[in-house]
Amino acid sequence: MRVWIARLPVLLMSAGIVWVSNQSVTVPQPFSFADKLYHVLAYAVYGWTLLLALRTFPLASRQQLVLALSIGFLFAASDELHQAFVPGRTADLLDWVADAVGIACAVGLTIVRKEHACPK
Template identity: 45%
Template sequence: MGRVAAWVPALAWAAVIFSLSAQPTLPAPEVPYVDKVLHFGAYAVLGACLAFAVHRSSLPMALAVLLGAAYGASDEIHQMFVPGRSPDVFDWVADAAGVAAAVYLYSRWRVRRGAPAGAAVARVPFPGA
């Protein structure tokens, strides 16, 4: 898979997130904080896609976290313009945490698979890594 093609899954998933954010209401169980869990999960998928893309593009893994967190922020701003929706900083925190968790797990997985020394994945700036 080429460097440009590696970004297709992340772009496609970002489009899914955008389309869901454009809906005035979404069905969700009446469980406290379940929306935060859903945000975390959706953005964990985005984080994994971004981690794959930056790895295949030989870019630093931190870029995946920054792009995912920035997209989460832009998603919350987007919701200001959708009737029935509103931005929530705690949704963004869940988004960023999902991205960071997935990027971290992807990085650890790459290391365990024996990524060559000096690969982009080896520059992960996470504590204890």
């Protein structure tokens, strides 16, 4: 049961991202490049939930981090590709870069936290 509780957030985030990407109407942005900030923030949370889910697998810490980056980057790329087929949406390389930055931030913060954690 605990395993599924740890994996549920990434499944919900994945579904939420796909749902938002499937909307053909976009929301007006309050400032230029606001959408890139939204991408970074959303994918930072996605990366964090991905790391939580990967902790439930018998992998070394480094493997979890590399897998989180790989899965996250591929999911972001597939999301952008998906948007190319949604009326009113386009695939945007800069959106993917913002997604990748968000995932990298989640992984980077995890590394920093582990480096500065108090020894047990």
